[in-house]
Amino acid sequence: MPLAQTVTAVPVVVDDAKCIADKGCTVCVDVCPLDVLRIAETLDGRKTAYMAYDECWYCMPCEADCPTGAVKVNLPYLLK
Amino acid sequence: MDEIRDGMNRIDCDILVIGGGTAGPMAALKAKARNPGANVVLLEKANVKRSGAISMGMDGLNNAVIPGHATPEQYVKEITIANDGIVDQAPVYRYAQNCYDIIQELDRFGIRFQKDKNGEYDVKKVHHIGTYVLPMPNGETVKKALYRQLRKARINISNRYMATRLLTGEGRIAGAICVNTRSAEFLVIRAKAVILCLGAAGRLGLPASGYLYGTYENATNSGDGYALAYHAGAGLANLECYQINPLIKDYNGPACAYVAGPFGAYTANAKGERFIECDYWSGQMMQEFYDELVSGNGPVYLKLNHLAPETIGEIEDILHKVERPTRGTFQAGRGTDYRQKMIEMHISEIGFCSGHSASGVFVDEDARTTVTGLYAAGDMASVPHNYMLGAFTNGAVAGEHAGDWIRDVDHAAIDEGAIEAERRRVLAPTLREDGIPPNQIEYKTRRMVNDYLQPPKVTSKMELAQERFAEIREDLSSGMLVRNSHELLRSLEASSILDCADMAAAASLFRTESRWGLYHNRVEFEGRDNENWFCHTLLTRGRDGMPTLRKQPVAPYVVEIDDTEKDAYYRQRVGSNALKTVAAE
Numbered sequence: 114m115p116l117a118q119t120v121t122a123v124p125v126v127v128d129d130a131k132c133i134a135d136k137g138c139t140v141c142v143d144v145c146p147l148d149v150l151r152i153a154e155t156l157d158g159r160k161t162a163y164m165a166y167d168e169c170w171y172c173m174p175c176e177a178d179c180p181t182g183a184v185k186v187n188l189p190y191l192l193k
Numbered sequence: 194m195d196e197i198r199d200g201m202n203r204i205d206c207d208i209l210v211i212g213g214g215t216a217g218p219m220a221a222l223k224a225k226a227r228n229p230g231a232n233v234v235l236l237e238k239a240n241v242k243r244s245g246a247i248s249m250g251m252d253g254l255n256n257a258v259i260p261g262h263a264t265p266e267q268y269v270k271e272i273t274i275a276n277d278g279i280v281d282q283a284p285v286y287r288y289a290q291n292c293y294d295i296i297q298e299l300d301r302f303g304i305r306f307q308k309d310k311n312g313e314y315d316v317k318k319v320h321h322i323g324t325y326v327l328p329m330p331n332g333e334t335v336k337k338a339l340y341r342q343l344r345k346a347r348i349n350i351s352n353r354y355m356a357t358r359l360l361t362g363e364g365r366i367a368g369a370i371c372v373n374t375r376s377a378e379f380l381v382i383r384a385k386a387v388i389l390c391l392g393a394a395g396r397l398g399l400p401a402s403g404y405l406y407g408t409y410e411n412a413t414n415s416g417d418g419y420a421l422a423y424h425a426g427a428g429l430a431n432l433e434c435y436q437i438n439p440l441i442k443d444y445n446g447p448a449c450a451y452v453a454g455p456f457g458a459y460t461a462n463a464k465g466e467r468f469i470e471c472d473y474w475s476g477q478m479m480q481e482f483y484d485e486l487v488s489g490n491g492p493v494y495l496k497l498n499h500l501a502p503e504t505i506g507e508i509e510d511i512l513h514k515v516e517r518p519t520r521g522t523f524q525a526g527r528g529t530d531y532r533q534k535m536i537e538m539h540i541s542e543i544g545f546c547s548g549h550s551a552s553g554v555f556v557d558e559d560a561r562t563t564v565t566g567l568y569a570a571g572d573m574a575s576v577p578h579n580y581m582l583g584a585f586t587n588g589a590v591a592g593e594h595a596g597d598w599i600r601d602v603d604h605a606a607i608d609e610g611a612i613e614a615e616r617r618r619v620l621a622p623t624l625r626e627d628g629i630p631p632n633q634i635e636y637k638t639r640r641m642v643n644d645y646l647q648p649p650k651v652t653s654k655m656e657l658a659q660e661r662f663a664e665i666r667e668d669l670s671s672g673m674l675v676r677n678s679h680e681l682l683r684s685l686e687a688s689s690i691l692d693c694a695d696m697a698a699a700a701s702l703f704r705t706e707s708r709w710g711l712y713h714n715r716v717e718f719e720g721r722d723n724e725n726w727f728c729h730t731l732l733t734r735g736r737d738g739m740p741t742l743r744k745q746p747v748a749p750y751v752v753e754i755d756d757t758e759k760d761a762y763y764r765q766r767v768g769s770n771a772l773k774t775v776a777a778e
């Protein structure tokens with residue numbers, strides 16, 4: 114069966130102005146139990162963490178362990 | 194991102210612990226302490242720093258047997274009664290005797306437990322009969338404390354590796370095959386002993402929200418431990434005794450009566466009336482909860498709004514900070530202020546978990562499975578109502594036993610053919626041009642679990658489930674599509690979930706009686722049939738590759754239970770009396 118791209122609103126938001134992935138930080142990516150966060154390049158060539166997969170247990174290690182307070186965990190829309 | 198790389202590494206160790214959540218770290222520490230020369234590897238699908246049910250911490254110990262408050266014998270009795278008598282008491286007794294030492298050890302690790310003015314442990318009553326709940330004022334430190342100990346003991350930690358199959362040889366355990374979840378590279382580990390600590394089967398039923406990861410259990414726990422044990426030929430006990438929990442509706446986490454109960458909160462119906470005398474989770478309690486939910490008195494709530502505002506503040510402080518901190522976000526979003534509104538509750542999806550229920554990979558009092566050299570502890574092992582302290586304590590039992598056992602054995606020979614076959618199975622979905630993605634395979638499996646396996650259980654529905662699962666199995670093995678290493682992880686989880694679904698159906702069909710309240714409520718077989726079914730069910734992998742079942746006697750009790758006490762857990766409904774239960778039998 115061919116595939117389609119279905120959009121989904123993700124619960125975890127990273128404030129790229131605060132994220133220091135540029136300096137090599139990967140803390141949130143490292144701790145996430147579901148392994149759904151990744152580092153991407155922003156339009157101006159900097160780096161930032163972001164939620165790559167909508168597979169979240171809304172558990173909070175990413176937010177709790179981020180050294181700069183850049184991560185906000187919201188609840189997935191389906192259950193909020 | 195997440196590209197699939199070709200690779201296969203091999204390592205040897207003495208003791209391989211799989212799963213670095215709760216039981217796993219303790220098993221590794223104790224194995225090393227018992228046998229300092231041993232090479233102990235702790236393998237984890239996520240990252241040991243923040244993995245497992247206790248990822249963010251815990252609100253308290255739910256089953257602490259503390260001298261002066263309870264005896265091991267009283268605890269064994271309570272757990273036996275709560276599980277309808279189908280309990281091998283020896284492992285429960287071992288736990289009850291050892292857990293106080295583990296509490297003190299955790300204390301030394303820096304995890305504090307609540308004490309009263311006199312410096313005594315401040316244990317609370319939540320269970321139907323005895324007193325076993327001990328709050329943890331700094332419960333958020335659990336994972337950090339464990340991690341410090343692991344580093345100190347120089348345990349070799351391998352994060353982001355998922356174990357996919359165990360290796361056996363010479364009739365005993367030989368190691369495990371693992372896949373890196375970020376690169377798809379293989380790691381074959383030879384080990385003299387393997388300790389399984391992979392947690393619950395938390396992604397078996399689909400939460401009512403429809404969100405695949407909105408589960409009660411940490412969603413990393415997809416039942417891989419049950420599948421590993423099954424394919425290695427180990428026996429699994431009483432899988433028809435599902436886990437079903439009373440939870441905050443939609444949020445799907447504990448509300449939590451264990452925390453709020455001792456402050457005066459209770460489970461109520463829509464009229465605000467109490468209908469059960471005890472908020473401790475058991476199949477019998479869940480049956481009452483379910484009955485109320487579907488009656489005209491539903492839905493069911495946790496009621497706090499009668500408490501003093503300061504008390505509620507104290508409860509909020511615990512509930513919104515430690516174990517599931519997003520509880521506060523959720524309640525705020527719904528406009529639920531505990532001072533005004535009751536908390537709407539619902540029943541969870543089904544799962545396997547001895548942490549709260551009683552099923553799992555069969556183990557004896559030394560945490561040994563039926564495969565030589567293979568141990569299991571925590572939510573996936575068959576010791577009932579284990580909770581966190583059970584995971585720690587039985588993890589320790591497994592680690593210590595394995596530490597001794599490996600002294601006299603060498604690595605078992607491994608079958609290269611099995612490794613090659615597993616490589617082909619794992620990578621097959623990556624070789625296709627198009628097909629069905631793992632999330633759709635998983636969604637469909639879990640929806641069928643809800644449609645057909647959720648109690649009350651009906652024979653013809655469960656048989657239909659088996660037909661659907663067979664079709665999905667065909668899709669999974671010949672049509673699943675994986676495009677990167679992250680999807681590969683999900684595809685392997687989908688396979689474990691399907692194995693667990695088949696096991697749940699087979700075990701539930703086998704036991705032709707009702708038992709454990711809602712957990713195994715079979716509509717056509719009302720009441721318990723002690724004459725034919727006062728036994729465990731033991732599931733193994735049959736020659737056709739599908740589950741096969743047999744009865745296994747309950748081991749003679751260590752602590753006798755008086756006839757008048759046996760049905761105590763059936764007398765939970767407010768105003769109930771003993772006669773009702775007797776009549777049902």
Ligand SMILES: Cc1cc2nc3c(=O)[nH]c(=O)nc-3n(C[C@H](O)[C@H](O)[C@H](O)COP(=O)(O)OP(=O)(O)OC[C@H]3O[C@@H](n4cnc5c(N)ncnc54)[C@H](O)[C@@H]3O)c2cc1C
Pocket residue numbers: 211212213214215216217236237238239244245246247251252253254255256354355356357390391392393409410411413414415417418446447516517548549570571572573579580581582584
């Ligand atoms: C929301 C919630 C609240 C709870 N509250 C309490 C409480 O207040 N008090 C209490 O006593 N108990 C509580 N419990 C129960 C208690 O937390 C568990 O019983 C206990 O932590 C289970 O420990 P475990 O080691 O078996 O599983 P876990 O701690 O979940 O660890 C399993 C580990 O295995 C890893 N894993 C899974 N599959 C693989 C694989 N294929 N390969 C490698 N690794 C793998 C996982 O990533 C995870 O780290 C709660 C449970 C939950 C879910």
Ligand code: SF4
Pocket residue numbers: 125144145146147148149150168169170171172173174175176186
């Ligand atoms: S809330 Fe938990 S699952 Fe979700 S992204 Fe953060 S760490 Fe990962």
Ligand code: SF4
Pocket residue numbers: 127131132133134138139140141142161162178179180181182183184
């Ligand atoms: S932990 Fe915070 S700073 Fe570090 S990568 Fe993640 S969001 Fe950025």
